[in-house]
Amino acid sequence: MRTSLLATTAAAFAWCLVVAHPASASVIWNGDASAGTAVFDGVLCDSPGSVTAQDNSDGRGTVFKFNKPLGLLRCEAHGLSVGGSRYTFKNNSTYYLGWDTSTNTPDAGTIFQWKSYGTNDQNQQNYPVLMKVEGGVLKLFHIEVGEVWTLKWSTPVTTSTYKRIVLGIHTSDTASAGWVEAYYNGAKVAEFSGRTWDDLGNDTRWGSYGAEVQDKRVINWIDGLKVGSSYADVAS
Structure with missing residues (x-):
């Protein structure tokens, strides 16, 4: 009887510990705009362009404003800063x-790059995964070795309206092992395999980029930035 009571008490105590101390989340990076641009490893945006954090009084709180004026090729944020140091993605x-x-604008150029390190002959895939807004259409591309572009998914989009994008990327420098999943406003819209990791590694870039929008004024508002190891980590 005493043994049974002790076992029951121990089990109850263990359950309390589980409830009181749930497993830690696997969110790798929370790019909340309230912390400012320090959440990024760097900003690539020459004057008079700017990347700022501000509250637009629309109920969202602080969001990032990527402002690419006329004549500027890019206005992007590069990489993640975790604990004051650049986070290094792995193969x-x-x-x-x-x-x-x-x-x-319906022509915002490239709004996301899974950008490779190195230049010219230092990389085989300059940007294995890339997203654009052009002609009022959001497009997801896979760019293979040899600059072979394949459109994997697209959808019409409305300007000045927020959309939730999630990309799952399994990194691999072999085409047989890498894969990408794409979600749009909570629904899975694409899945494909292929090489997703370049020789010197890859990093994130958000904002606006492209010669095709150099003559356009682009503003890309970005909110809710997160990187994790599962879809649930970053779904909202």
């Missing part, structure tokens, strides 16, 4: 990237 690993985006 043969799975990452989920989530964010809300709203552009002021």
